[in-house]
Amino acid sequence: MSDTERDVRLVAERAKDAAADLAPLSRAAKDAALLAIADALVAESASIVAANADDVARARDNGESEAMVDRLALTVERVNDIADAVRDVCDLPDPVGEVVRGRTLPNGLELRQVRVPLGVIGIIYEGRPNVTVDAAALCLKSGNAALLRGSSSAYSSNSRIAEVLRAALADTEVPVDAVQLVPGTGRDSAQHLMRARGLVDVLIPRGGAALIQAVVEGSTVPVIETGAGNCHVYVDADADLRKAVAITLNSKTQRLSTCNTAETLLVHASVYGKFLPLLLPELRERGVTVHGDERVHALDAENVVAANDADWSTEYLSADLAVKVVDSLDEAVAHIRRYSTDHTEAIVTESQSAARRFVARVDSAAVMVNASTRFTDGGEFGFGAEIGISTQKLHARGPMGLPEMTSTKYVVTGDGHLR
Known part of the structure; x- marks a missing residue:
């Protein structure tokens, strides 16, 4: 096992433990953590923009188009807008525990299908450092641990943002390891994340068609396809x-x-x-x-x-x-x-x-x-921030808001019932 694979599996193991502790937390506990994150982003906006400037300068030196630079660039105003988006997530209903359907069976058993977190969600994304915050906020609100693997082009921005998020969580009930940046900037770290089946429950790629295809074809972890838009x-x-x-x-x-x-x-x-x-x-x-x-x-x-x-x-x-x-x-x-x-x-x-x-x-x-x-956007549809636009048909399709980041389980209650 290479050092990179060992490092990736270590953060995935920590995320799995954090997901187990995060899942049963109340809405109040999760919302308090999100508000702490929003406040921390505003307080640290200058340091985040300074880190982002390194990424923007490197992108221009590498000849990236202005459209790509725009996707990458952060300003204090943009960071404040990202913080406001986190606060907006606080106002959204918590999907965890929602009863999707329920009834009493003829034999007297009470059957309920309830929403539960997916568990550990890995997000592989390009360019935009705002995804680091959006994905973390949506994962936390829906009771999931987030493993964030941004592109090398935004590494300085993502690293600083992740530090801010984790520091904010340290004083809340949400485990710090519920938000982690996947170590490494090479393709091998992303590939090891894609193969961490059993530790990572779902992968969501956000980016161009080439990235999505690479994740779909190279992953042993279930993938929700998002993003490519012709x-x-x-x-x-x-x-x-x-x-x-x-x-x-x-x-x-x-x-x-x-x-x-x-x-x-x-x-x-x-x-x-x-x-x-x-x-x-x-x-x-x-x-x-x-x-x-x-x-x-x-x-x-x-x-x-x-x-x-x-x-x-x-x-x-x-x-x-x-x-x-x-x-x-x-x-x-x-x-x-x-x-x-x-x-x-x-x-x-x-x-x-x-x-x-x-x-x-x-x-x-x-x-x-x-x-x-x-x-076609989670905010425009009234869902709040979104994890991405799913273009597939299984599990979720279209803007993926909080309900789409949950699965369900059946809770069956009896009184000594035997089959």
Whole structure:
């Protein structure tokens, strides 16, 4: 066993012990710990930003895009916002102990299915150091221990944040080892975490498609897939074109680097000649490069890049948008089913029948009707902070809030019953 594997297994063992002590704690105890964390983040915001500056400087030296730098960067204001998000988690109902269903069986046994923590949750994530806090807060509120494995690009930020979180827990009823940073910055530490079956109950990867695929294929621990977002907006034949312009711009440009940002626009052939002359200047003004099919390119050959097959499957996370003209709603659906990552798709239409057909036939975690793809978010859905957007179908799908971070067990109460 290598030193790295030994170190990873040691923190996982401590997390397993901490999870057992954390699970039965009251909501009051967990909320007190979360408030202590929020206060500590504010008090230590300057030291967190100073550590983050090292990561940001290194990212720029390595030639990372400004979108990636933006995901990484922290300011005092952003740290305060993260602390506020932790306080918001305090206000959310505690799912642990909730009775999902219950009844008295004909033989007199009382049967209850109740929510319980998953146990030890490992989170492997890229870039954003705010995930370190969000994941820890959601895990603690739902009674789970958190093993946090951020990317090397945010190592200085994550290390300092983890120190602040653990110091805050030291004066609470929550075990300090309920929040731990997985040691190491190389791929081997992540791989050992992925193989810690029996110590880690669930792994949640947050990042690009390559990271998610690596975790899914390399893990012996159960994985909840999240994140990759090749999201689509479809402008139907019966769309309100002004509404469609606003929704497309918001879906694409409100924030470029998120998984719920639109990457492909599909436009019905009967309206593209009117719609795209309204949209393309607005995209150009916002610095968005359009990768268009032949009909789109013909409208503005000077400013539209000719799209290739790779554009339809690319999650840009940048100021780029693939645009295709389709001859029917069915063709739009077929395109989405071929290229989507099953995250979020939107239709803009004034036709109720078109909306119903689109919703019924598009099989993604979230489907928007006359609304921006950017609404797929735990906060926007009223769930509070989220651990990620699940794009799979087992256990959880869509924004994963507190209830999605629990399992259930059956409690059966009798009075000397024998079978």
